[in-house]
Amino acid sequence: MRLTIYGRSTVLKALLITLAIDIAALLIPNEIIKLVLLFLSVVFISFTLYFFRDPKREIPKDLKPGDILSPADGRVMMIEEIEENEFIKGPAKVIGIFLSPLNVHVNRVPVSGTVKFYQYIKGEFIAAYDHASADKNERTVIGIEGEKFKVLFKQITGFVARRIVCELRVGSKVKIGEKFGMIKFGSRTDVIMPLNANIKVSVNQKVTGGITVLAEVPV
Structure with missing residues (x-):
């Protein structure tokens, strides 16, 4: 079993405790x-x-230019239309994914492009399945600008998860499906996309990071 590089220090501590x-x-x-x-x-x-x-993980070879991949393993907990004022700046759609402690927690880039927005926000540690966690919990917010559209996504801590690992910063060039970090011990990931995106998943559906197509933006 291969272990993620983002957890080596924690695994070493766990071995010493054991x-x-x-x-x-x-x-x-x-x-x-x-x-x-x-x-x-x-x-x-x-x-x-x-x-x-x-x-x-093998990234799907038949991806379309407007496809948005799931950045995490988990279960789709909500799909809504919102007003996004940080990066997309207008009406948008959001897909929220809940990660239980049993899911793979390595996060992957949902679209190719350049990181144009990055923000780390300190906050609370409400249970990740509570919708209020998206705006109140500790989180990182990353905005990627591709050739045709923008996508904003969030790594959100939960009641158990207390540490976010994110290698991305403004200016980073990224490719769809690349690993970029993780949230340790249960969490939530939100993906915010243009309003005209065609959603390919449904609430309560299980998704796989780097494999499941969440939506397709017409380009």
């Missing part, structure tokens, strides 16, 4: 407590390794 628990367990004479601690250490390190997995 080792400490195992050593402590071996020093405890009570067999029941010893077995419980050893079992918990196995569960802890197994979950950590599973969470930071980075499965190989």
Whole structure:
């Protein structure tokens, strides 16, 4: 199983914690407590390794110029029309994706282009499935300008997720499907696109980062 580079420090810390628990367990004479601690250490390190997995993904070869890929694995929790005033600056559509702690959390670029907008916003840690989290929680907001249209997307922390990793900055040249970061331990990702985008997914549908086409913008 391949692990993401974004989780190496966390995995190392988890291994050290697991080792400490195992050593402590071996020093405890009570067999029941010893077995419980050893079992918990196995569960802890197994979950950590599973969470930071980075499965190989093949970007679809038949993508159209106006396709927008899902930046994350998860479940579509909402599709709405909004007024976007930061980057697209006008009526737009938004697709919200909820990532449970069991989903792959590596994030991928939804469209090719140049990063023209980047903002990190400190905030709260409301549960990611709550719609209020999109505007209140800690998040990064990234705007990419392609040849024909703009897309804005957000990495949003949740109640469990407390750390965002994002390698993108203004001026970065990106290609659709490239890995650019992750949100650690449960989160939400919103993708905001032009109003004329044709939505290809539905609410409650499971999506796969770098593979599922969320929408197509006529170009």
